Every structure is written in structure tokens, then in C-alpha cells.
Amino acid sequence: MLIHKIEDVREQVKAWKKAGLKIGLVPTMGALHAGHKSLIDKSVEKCDKTVVSVFVNPIQFCAGEDLDKYPRTLDEDVKLCENVDIVFAPTPNEMYGEGHILSNDFLTYVVPPYFYTDKLCGKSRVGHFDGVCTVVNKLFNIVQPDFAFFGEKDFQQLVIIKKMVKDLNIPVEIVPCPIVREDSGLALSSRNKYLTDEQKDLALVLSKILFNIKSCYDRGIVDVKALSETAFEYLTPKHSLEYLEFRDSENLEEKTVADDDTRVFIALKIGNVRLIDNISLGT
Amino acid sequence: MLIHKIEDVREQVKAWKKAGLKIGLVPTMGALHAGHKSLIDKSVEKCDKTVVSVFVNPIQFCAGEDLDKYPRTLDEDVKLCENVDIVFAPTPNEMYGEGHILSNDFLTYVVPPYFYTDKLCGKSRVGHFDGVCTVVNKLFNIVQPDFAFFGEKDFQQLVIIKKMVKDLNIPVEIVPCPIVREDSGLALSSRNKYLTDEQKDLALVLSKILFNIKSCYDRGIVDVKALSETAFEYLTPKHSLEYLEFRDSENLEEKTVADDDTRVFIALKIGNVRLIDNISLGT
Numbered sequence: 001m002l003i004h005k006i007e008d009v010r011e012q013v014k015a016w017k018k019a020g021l022k023i024g025l026v027p028t029m030g031a032l033h034a035g036h037k038s039l040i041d042k043s044v045e046k047c048d049k050t051v052v053s054v055f056v057n058p059i060q061f062c063a064g065e066d067l068d069k070y071p072r073t074l075d076e077d078v079k080l081c082e083n084v085d086i087v088f089a090p091t092p093n094e095m096y097g098e099g100h101i102l103s104n105d106f107l108t109y110v111v112p113p114y115f116y117t118d119k120l121c122g123k124s125r126v127g128h129f130d131g132v133c134t135v136v137n138k139l140f141n142i143v144q145p146d147f148a149f150f151g152e153k154d155f156q157q158l159v160i161i162k163k164m165v166k167d168l169n170i171p172v173e174i175v176p177c178p179i180v181r182e183d184s185g186l187a188l189s190s191r192n193k194y195l196t197d198e199q200k201d202l203a204l205v206l207s208k209i210l211f212n213i214k215s216c217y218d219r220g221i222v223d224v225k226a227l228s229e230t231a232f233e234y235l236t237p238k239h240s241l242e243y244l245e246f247r248d249s250e251n252l253e254e255k256t257v258a259d260d261d262t263r264v265f266i267a268l269k270i271g272n273v274r275l276i277d278n279i280s281l282g283t
Numbered sequence: 284m285l286i287h288k289i290e291d292v293r294e295q296v297k298a299w300k301k302a303g304l305k306i307g308l309v310p311t312m313g314a315l316h317a318g319h320k321s322l323i324d325k326s327v328e329k330c331d332k333t334v335v336s337v338f339v340n341p342i343q344f345c346a347g348e349d350l351d352k353y354p355r356t357l358d359e360d361v362k363l364c365e366n367v368d369i370v371f372a373p374t375p376n377e378m379y380g381e382g383h384i385l386s387n388d389f390l391t392y393v394v395p396p397y398f399y400t401d402k403l404c405g406k407s408r409v410g411h412f413d414g415v416c417t418v419v420n421k422l423f424n425i426v427q428p429d430f431a432f433f434g435e436k437d438f439q440q441l442v443i444i445k446k447m448v449k450d451l452n453i454p455v456e457i458v459p460c461p462i463v464r465e466d467s468g469l470a471l472s473s474r475n476k477y478l479t480d481e482q483k484d485l486a487l488v489l490s491k492i493l494f495n496i497k498s499c500y501d502r503g504i505v506d507v508k509a510l511s512e513t514a515f516e517y518l519t520p521k522h523s524l525e526y527l528e529f530r531d532s533e534n535l536e537e538k539t540v541a542d543d544d545t546r547v548f549i550a551l552k553i554g555n556v557r558l559i560d561n562i563s564l565g566t
Contacts, residue, residue, distance in 0.1 A: 097449075
């Protein structure tokens with residue numbers, strides 16, 4: 001069932017709650033792919049009812065980012081949601097009010113702690129995670145899910161959402177879902193649609209670098225500097241590396257010596273397309 | 284029933300929700316007086332179950348404020364809550380975690396918009412309303428009330444909480460409750476306990492100024508400058524006026540011409556005690 005209005009979602013949710021049903025929420029920006037599908041299937045398996053939200057959230061795009069050209073494919077998204085109970089696709093006006101002004105002069109924001117946002121993607125995408133936390137908080141309040149499903153692809157986002165849920169005592173359980181990859185190793189992302197065939201080949205270095213680091217770690221190399229340096233054999237002048245970092249999986253603290261709690265994060269640009277990936281060094 | 288643990292509140296709330304009962308929340312910092320009692324009674328009347336939270340919230344006190352000496356009178360508070368179902372009195376550790384660090388480096392904050400916080404009390408109490416919104420958001424998530432009751436005494440707080448509820452789609456209805464006054468006109472406040480008898484006499488000017496402005500308005504004076512000037516006959520060198528402002532009741536915009544949507548706000552210090560009051564010019 002495709003729903004555009006908050007009130008209609010609330011009404012349906014109320015009935016489900018009354019019947020004691022467990023609700024799962026999969027928040028997305030649409031342009032759904034097999035990665036999202038794995039979250040949806042997990043929710044359908046775990047919960048009585050599943051809501052997929054499809055909303056390209058303006059306040060999580062920073063200046064110069066791709067808000068206007070972000071892929072919007074609602075018809076196809078709905079098809080992928082055949083086993084879902086509600087696809088909730090509100091307009092920006094529905095979410096933020098008619099004539100809304102999205103600055104923090106006029107809108108209440110949920111602001112995650114700086115220690116979690118001043119690194120990795122947060123460093124170049126200032127304010128991005130404020131926008132993410134605010135909209136996810138809104139969706140939680142609208143859908144009131146028992147479980148919410150987030151992909152490990154956006155691992156910093158997952159950590160920050162978990163921290164928000166803990167700090168604000170939100171009555172929801174966050175379920176992390178593993179990254180889904182093409183056979184080539186490329187992590188699925190809605191932004192992959194921006195890539196030409198040539199760029200898609202270039203994009204394989206993200207997973208190659210991560211897999212190689214994992215394999216070096218498995219063979220006993222734990223020095224982060226040494227592990228980092230293994231990346232350079234893969235990078236070409238067409239890869240603009242933003243970061244390659246080793247951090248704690250729980251709190252994103254930097255690691256100098258890798259261990260099983262370490263996660264490796266990479267971001268780079270190919271042309272104008274910014275891609276990210278990450279891998280756990282533990283099993 | 285006095286409860287100190289979040290999990291115990293959740294368990295009770297869950298049972299009430301399952302039984303379809305309507306829950307009211309009265310968030311307080313304790314030191315309860317007849318003003319709080321009026322909120323409690325309204326909740327008991329309107330809801331099946333009433334929770335009163337008693338928590339002196341550290342993050343809403345600014346540098347140099349009275350966190351340590353803020354009155355804590357839990358035993359008496361509990362007595363005043365005889366018609367209440369739960370008195371929820373958590374410790375700071377229960378609310379913010381063992382070894383908590385309360386800075387926005389390590390804690391997720393709910394930040395109301397600057398347009399609502401850069402004026403009135405927010406001007407001198409920087410960060411105060413961030414602390415208020417954050418803790419109220421936490422309490423909403425713990426108690427999941429259908430209704431929450433706030434006094435008009437802290438009118439800017441009420442406006443900001445209503446804005447937060449709207450902006451974040453929180454499924455709660457905010458019920459404003461009128462200021463309760465002594466026969467003298469003095470608005471009840473936990474901070475009145477700090478006043479000596481002489482200071483309490485001096486404190487009467489707040490309501491006198493407001494009542495006189497209201498009466499001037501009722502007699503047809505609408506020029507805010509003229510109405511403001513009527514205050515000076517009441518003030519003495521022992522009154523340190525912080526502000527006297529005329530603002531819109533809904534969005535706190537400044538008024539130059541008074542009308543029925545106008546609210547008059549006053550804050551002043553007597554000795555070290557900061558007191559506030561306000562009045563609606565409408566009926």
C-alpha cells in the first residue's frame with residue numbers, strides 16, 4: 001500500500017499496535033536496489049508488518065551535493081516492495097510543512113555528538129548527520145517501529161543512529177544489515193547509477209583495497225600504517241581518495257593497531273561520484 | 284508508586300498501552316508546589332494513568348546557575364503526588380549513563396530553532412532550551428504519553444516544546460496549564476524558596492507590572508513603548524530588570540503594537556534570585 005500522508009500512516013500503525021503486531025521500518029531515500037531489498041526481507045522475516053519509507057531528505061544534503069539529481073524511481077521502488085505492508089513516500093512539504101524553512105533558525109534538529117560526526121564522511125559532509133538523525137527521528141515518531149533496519153554500507157550513519165537511540169531512549173531496536181555486493185565486489189549503492197561503465201571498473205578498487213587489507217590482517221599484519229600503505233598499489237590518478245581510516249566498530253575511535261573490533265573505512269571520488277565502502281577486520 | 288529505573292517505567296507503560304489506557308506525563312524538576320499540582324490534577328482528570336517525573340536535569344543548567352543548590356525535596360514531592368500512578372525519579376546516571384559526559388561532543392542533543400531560543404530567557408541562558416528539549420524528548424520516549432502537561436509560567440519553554448513536537452512529529456499532545464499565583468499575585472515557582480520575606484515583597488512587582496499593563500491594554504493603550512514605560516513606576520534599585528518584552532503567543536515574534544495574541548514577558552533579579560512571569564493580553 002503506497003501512502004503519502006503522515007496521518008494515514010499513523011492511523012494504520014495505531015491499528016497494528018492495538019492488535020499487538022510488531023512493526024519493522026526500513027528508512028530509505030528510494031532508488032532501491034538489492035541492498036535495500038535485503039533490509040526489507042529481514043524486516044518482513046522478523047516483524048509482523050513492514051513499512052518502507054522512501055524520502056529524499058533535503059536536510060541531509062550539503063551545499064553542492066546532488067539533491068536535485070538524486071535518483072527518484074518511486075514506481076520501480078514500489079514494485080520491489082511487493083512483500084511490504086506500507087511504502088511511505090511523503091513530499092518534502094508533508095514532512096517539513098508548507099512553506100517550510102529548513103535552517104536551524106526555524107526547525108528543531110536532532111544533533112548527534114561531534115565526536116561521532118567530525119570524522120569519516122562527517123568531515124566533508126558538514127551537517128549531513130544532523131539531517132539524517134532529524135529525519136530518522138521523525139520517521140521513528142511517525143511509524144513507531146519496534147525494529148528499524150539500517151545497512152552497514154553507511155556504517156558511520158548506523159553507529160550514529162544507534163547512539164541517538166541510546167541517548168534519547170528511543171523505544172526501537174536497530175538491526176544492522178551486512179553490505180550487499182555485486183559479484184565484482186562493488187558495494188551496492190543508489191549512487192552507482194551515476195557511474196559510466198569505465199568508472200564502474202575504476203570503482204572496484206574500493207572493495208579490492210578493503211579485501212586486501214582484510215587478507216593482510218588475517219595473515220597477521222596489525223600495524224595500521226602498514227595496512228594502509230597496501231592501498232596505494234590500487235589507486236590511479238583517476239581515483240581521488242578522501243579517506244582510508246581504521247576505527248573502532250562501536251565508537252569510531254581511531255586505531256593504530258588493528259584488531260577484531262576494527263573496521264576499515266574508505267571514501268573516494270571517481271569523476272564527480274563519491275563512493276564509500278567499509279569492512280570489518282573481525283569475523 | 285515511586286520508580287527510579289527507566290526499565291521499570293517502560294514495563295509499566297507497556298502494560299498500560301496494551302490495556303488501551305491513556306497516559307499523561309507531567310515533567311518536573313521536583314520541589315513541587317501548587318502550580319505543579321494543578322498540572323497533575325489536570326492530567327489525572329484527563330488521562331487514565333498519570334506519570335510525574337522528578338528530575339533535576341543537569342544539562343539545562345548553564346554555567347554559574349544553581350544546579351547544586353536547586354531544591355531537592357523528593358519525600359515531600361511524593362506526598363503531593365498521592366493521586367498519581369508513577370513518580371519517576373531517576374538519577375543523572377540512570378538518565379545519561381554511568382560515567383556520562385554531558386557535552387555535545389558525546390551526547391545527542393535535541394536543538395530547538397534559534398529563532399525561538401535567541402530571545403527572552405534564552406538570551407541569558409545559552410543552551411538552556413537544548414537541555415530542556417533533550418530531556419523532555421527522552422522522557423517522551425520513556426513514558427510514551429498521550430498527553431503532556433506544561434505550565435504557562437515557563438511560556439517560552441512551552442512554545443519551544445510545542446515546536447519540537449510539531450517538527451519531530453512526536454505522537455503526544457501538549458496541554459498548556461495556566462499560571463498559579465499566590466493571593467498576592469506572585470506566580471508560584473520552585474525558586475521562590477530562595478527568597479527572604481523582604482525579597483518576596485519585592486518580587487510582587489513582576490505581577491503588578493504585568494497586571495497593570497494588561498489593565499492599560501484593556502483601557503485601549505496598544506502602543507508597546509507606552510505600555511512598557513508603565514513598568515518603571517514599580518521598579519526600584521533592588522530590582523535588576525533583565526527584560527520586559529511583548530511577543531506573539533504562538534511564535535514569539537516581537538510586537539510593536541499590542542493585540543489579543545500578544546503576551547508580555549518579564550524577567551528580573553532580586554539579589555541572586557532570577558524570577559520570571561508573563562501574561563496574555565487577550566482574554
